[in-house]
Amino acid sequence: KSEDIGITCSNLGVRADTSTDVLRRWEMEVDARRLKPHDTRVVFGFGANDCWIEEGRTRVERTDTISNTTAILSRAASLYPTLMIGPPPALDEAEDSRRQEMSALLGDLSNHAGVSYLSVIDALRHGGVWGMEQQQGDAIHPSAGGYGALARLVLEWPEWWFHPEI
Template structure:
């Protein structure tokens, strides 16, 4: 019987987790998984990103989705990212209020028994949304610090990244193309490799 490491990673979140806009259909999560593979770490990856999902949507579904993919005896881990959809105004109000978004992240982290890595929400081509994303990302960072969970804030670096901003602007106003996801994955890679022990 093999004793080789068997890494299983479940990614929960929104369209950025799903990699919408990437012609290679890998997004940032697929790029991180590829980096593990290149380092000879056998990895099974489950991308559970859903377009338009908010923190409330993820909170409602995460336990059943994770339970269906558990593999006893494996190195199981959870990646979580949401927040942009929470910060969008629809019908005159935020889809999810900031206090609720923060509470939702805390509930998820408190309920998970798996090692978890949280990725902050990225900027889009909407200044008012981005102001809320900046504030929400900072609060997410505080929640993760209190929980002892690794967190990478990406909103500031990507807002200053010409490739990201141009691809988002020239695309659908929210999602980048492949090069933009390359930039996002590069911001996450050092923490990811440390987290998986690569």
């Protein structure tokens, strides 16, 4: 929080959305919420739902994840300062492995688009609170402590735009 900079944040996340869903709606939703002519910045965080298994296959084919992500990041970066945050870990070993692969893929795609990427999967897995709170809840999402751990990773990220004074 700063007295010098007024910041309006809009969380446009929709639970269970995939990169296909984000591609379809992100630009329209950002445009509807941005305060013209003020500075607009965009942070994306998707990918976990793309690799979720439904009816024996991932919700989004890898080739579609690649084309969706490329389209999203290239367009966003041409309009606004843009960052990308990778998917968090999963409790299920097979799901976690798919998320690890997704994180690496998204990192490569972000780099290719010139967008800074923050991989959070290993730090959250080894930090403990994310997984502990997943186990205590719905086995997918943590509670406040897990999201606090994620927020600390973002705040400590050198590419993050707003660093709190310590």
